[in-house]
Amino acid sequence: MADSATPRTADRPRLAVAYSGGRDSTALLHAVAGQAKEASIEVLAFHIHHGLSTHADAWAAHSERQCAAWGVTLRTHRLSGGPAVGESIEAWAREARHAALAELCAEHGVDLLLLAHHRRDQAETLLLQALRGAGAAGLAAMPKMQWRDGICWARPWLDRPRESIEAYVAAHGLEYIEDDSNADPRFARNRLRLAVWPSLGEAFPQAEAALAQSANWAQQALALQQEMAAVDLAGRVDERGLALHELQLLSPARAANALRAWLHQATGQVAPASLVQRIQAGEGGSGSAWPCAGGLLRLYRGRLSWQPAAESPAPGPSQMVNLGLPGSYVQPGWAGTWEVAAVPSGGVSPIHLQDLTLRARQGGEQFQRARGSALRSLKKAYQEAGVPGWARSGPLLFSGAELVFVAGLGIDARMLAAPGEPQLSLRWLPVESRVPFTDP
Numbered sequence: 001m002a003d004s005a006t007p008r009t010a011d012r013p014r015l016a017v018a019y020s021g022g023r024d025s026t027a028l029l030h031a032v033a034g035q036a037k038e039a040s041i042e043v044l045a046f047h048i049h050h051g052l053s054t055h056a057d058a059w060a061a062h063s064e065r066q067c068a069a070w071g072v073t074l075r076t077h078r079l080s081g082g083p084a085v086g087e088s089i090e091a092w093a094r095e096a097r098h099a100a101l102a103e104l105c106a107e108h109g110v111d112l113l114l115l116a117h118h119r120r121d122q123a124e125t126l127l128l129q130a131l132r133g134a135g136a137a138g139l140a141a142m143p144k145m146q147w148r149d150g151i152c153w154a155r156p157w158l159d160r161p162r163e164s165i166e167a168y169v170a171a172h173g174l175e176y177i178e179d180d181s182n183a184d185p186r187f188a189r190n191r192l193r194l195a196v197w198p199s200l201g202e203a204f205p206q207a208e209a210a211l212a213q214s215a216n217w218a219q220q221a222l223a224l225q226q227e228m229a230a231v232d233l234a235g236r237v238d239e240r241g242l243a244l245h246e247l248q249l250l251s252p253a254r255a256a257n258a259l260r261a262w263l264h265q266a267t268g269q270v271a272p273a274s275l276v277q278r279i280q281a282g283e284g285g286s287g288s289a290w291p292c293a294g295g296l297l298r299l300y301r302g303r304l305s306w307q308p309a310a311e312s313p314a315p316g317p318s319q320m321v322n323l324g325l326p327g328s329y330v331q332p333g334w335a336g337t338w339e340v341a342a343v344p345s346g347g348v349s350p351i352h353l354q355d356l357t358l359r360a361r362q363g364g365e366q367f368q369r370a371r372g373s374a375l376r377s378l379k380k381a382y383q384e385a386g387v388p389g390w391a392r393s394g395p396l397l398f399s400g401a402e403l404v405f406v407a408g409l410g411i412d413a414r415m416l417a418a419p420g421e422p423q424l425s426l427r428w429l430p431v432e433s434r435v436p437f438t439d440p
């Protein structure tokens with residue numbers, strides 16, 4: 001846990017340096033602390049104690065001594081827990097460290113956090129990503145500045161060669177800790193540093209600068225991809241999901257780019273390349289479903305939608321409800337909420353929204369989609385409206401024997417109030433469904 005919040009010195013701008021006690025962040029903290037004094041900026045140092053090494057306590061103690069000597073306030077955060085079985089230690093440590101640094105920033109009112117990555121780190125990151133077969137997002141490596149949750153994560157030395165930092169440390173006689181895990185060949189970055197980089201640097205003296213420049217180009221390519229995806233997805237996504245069939249009008253590269261971007265937005269995760277290929281190849285056709293990001297991706301009538309597994313709707317119990325007043329009504333047992341609002345037209349008289357019976361389909365129900373249109377079986381009405389089979393288990397509302405409302409279809413036209421009468425609209429919102437089947 002972190003120490004208590006640091007009281008702000010009146011009106012002095014404040015920033016923090018992510019300080020591991022290693023060579024690079026020692027140099028950065030030294031340089032920043034010196035310059036900040038002149039500029040009257042308050043500098044904090046944030047140290048994350050991963051609890052992974054037997055030396056972690058000694059590193060924290062070293063960081064404390066160093067900061068005390070420089071008059072810098074140090075805040076140490078001890079991580080609890082560890083990687084799950086099969087999880088990479090590196091990935092766990094990175095994620096937990098980032099979360100802890102973000103927490104420290106929020107706790108201490110810091111919105112500028114400096115990290116000591118330099119040009120060699122950037123070149124290594126690009127190489128490691130390339131060796132995993134990454135696309136532009138991976139090859140873009142690390143951005144110089146990035147805003148996340150109100151905090152600017154900045155890497156002021158990202159363009160600096162590693163040698164210049166070594167020279168700075170030597171010139172100022174700075175003491176720093178050596179992390180023994182840097183020699184552990186289980187970690188890909190260490191193998192690259194120890195076994196590959198010396199020969200690479202010898203054979204290609206410009207490798208560091210050239211690879212870092214490639215990362216810059218990849219950042220530009222990534223920005224273009226993102227802009228293109230926003231253009232290509234505009235008007236092709238609604239509450240029923242992504243109109244996949246419309247993406248086929250685009251070139252294959254643009255369609256794949258838009259599809260990847262939509263999958264990322266919908267699921268919060270990067271989709272595997274093989275899945276994107278299978279979807280694009282039209283594998284399975286309409287009605288297909290693929291497990292994806294802890295949920296299910298479904299294709300129905302050319303529309304792709306995704307739902308987290310736990311949130312797949314299952315019919316709840318029959319019960320009585322009153323929806324005669326505007327408002328939001330959480331529906332117990334049905335994982336959803338009713339939204340009722342006063343409207344000038346297209347609603348139901350409030351009288352018909354009292355003492356409603358709420359239940360699942362039983363079969364034999366008939367529905368009228370619009371005034372004057374034919375009465376249809378519910379199955380036909382769902383088909384006509386393009387509601388996929390898996391989204392047909394939402395609740396039905398009855399006033400006595402009259403069907404008032406069907407989730408996914410809306411109000412039965414026979415129950416619509418006459419223009420000018422007081423009336424209420426109804427919407428059914430499934431809980432946290434990422435692709436909600438609201439009513440037209």
Ligand SMILES: Nc1ncnc2c1ncn2[C@@H]1O[C@H](COP(=O)(O)OP(=O)(O)OP(=O)(O)O)[C@@H](O)[C@H]1O
Binds near residue numbers: 019
């Ligand atoms: N334990 C930590 N506590 C706080 N910040 C850290 C920690 N580990 C890494 N960082 C930040 O992330 C940057 C990059 O991490 P990396 O693992 O490459 O650094 P390091 O080799 O541990 O240390 P350094 O970069 O200081 O030599 C560091 O320069 C530092 O700003």
